[in-house]
Amino acid sequence: MTAPRLLAFAGSARPGSFNGKLLAVATRAARELGAEVTPLDLRSLALPLYDAEIEAAGLPAGALELRWLIATHDALLIASPEYNGFPTPLLINALDWVSRVPATDGAPAGLAAMAGRVAGVMSASPGPMGGLRSLGFARQFLHNTLGMLVVPEQFALVQAGKAFDEHGALIDPKQQQSVQRVVAAVVRVAGALKGR
Ligand SMILES: Cc1cc2nc3c(=O)[nH]c(=O)nc-3n(C[C@H](O)[C@H](O)[C@H](O)COP(=O)(O)O)c2cc1C
Numbered sequence: 001m002t003a004p005r006l007l008a009f010a011g012s013a014r015p016g017s018f019n020g021k022l023l024a025v026a027t028r029a030a031r032e033l034g035a036e037v038t039p040l041d042l043r044s045l046a047l048p049l050y051d052a053e054i055e056a057a058g059l060p061a062g063a064l065e066l067r068w069l070i071a072t073h074d075a076l077l078i079a080s081p082e083y084n085g086f087p088t089p090l091l092i093n094a095l096d097w098v099s100r101v102p103a104t105d106g107a108p109a110g111l112a113a114m115a116g117r118v119a120g121v122m123s124a125s126p127g128p129m130g131g132l133r134s135l136g137f138a139r140q141f142l143h144n145t146l147g148m149l150v151v152p153e154q155f156a157l158v159q160a161g162k163a164f165d166e167h168g169a170l171i172d173p174k175q176q177q178s179v180q181r182v183v184a185a186v187v188r189v190a191g192a193l194k195g196r
Helices: 018-032 052-057 061-071 089-099 110-114 132-145 173-194
Strands: 005-010 036-040 075-079 118-124 149-157
Touching: 005 018, 005 173, 018 036, 018 075, 018 118, 018 149, 018 173, 036 061, 061 089, 061 110, 075 132, 075 173, 089 110, 089 132, 118 132, 118 173, 132 149, 149 173
Parallel strands: 005 036, 005 075, 075 118, 118 149
Antiparallel strands: none
């Protein structure tokens, strides 16, 4: 199996974000499995809320950059908060922009770059369900609409405010194993597909 390249981003850019911390745990786990991981702060893309007028005036540079990043990685590792049962606008908006990017300069169109890309989804919440309701919608969006291969394994971290130690590690070994299961599936599937 060839070591895959993973692009990791969170649906929250909040300093101290629980999802950012969960993603950091997943990133470490992926690197231990030999994967190369590129962490991405979605806020750094400076994407405005999607607006057809903005698009008509010229695609934001961040949309082209994210299209390129997705096209040059084998898989996406995503941890997003749940807002009212749904993945966050930061996450949806970023991928909406990518879906509008046409093929340019030898790079595929955004939709083509996303289709067939492997993805793993996680969520974290201070609440008792860990954002579980949003994972079904994330799956529907990424797989049914954008054509990504979302691995069946997923993880919703409950009571995230109490879940991490001072080094950012998960205190409960079972939760750590759950993250590792998601990451291992992403690395396994992406690595197998990369070898073809
Ligand atoms: C608009 C809004 C809606 C929210 N809805 C939910 C929800 O449906 N379920 C949930 O578990 N937490 C919900 N929360 C709480 C978030 O889980 C919490 O703010 C969490 O810390 C956000 O993730 P982060 O720490 O990665 O930024 C909501 C927060 C906001 C701001």
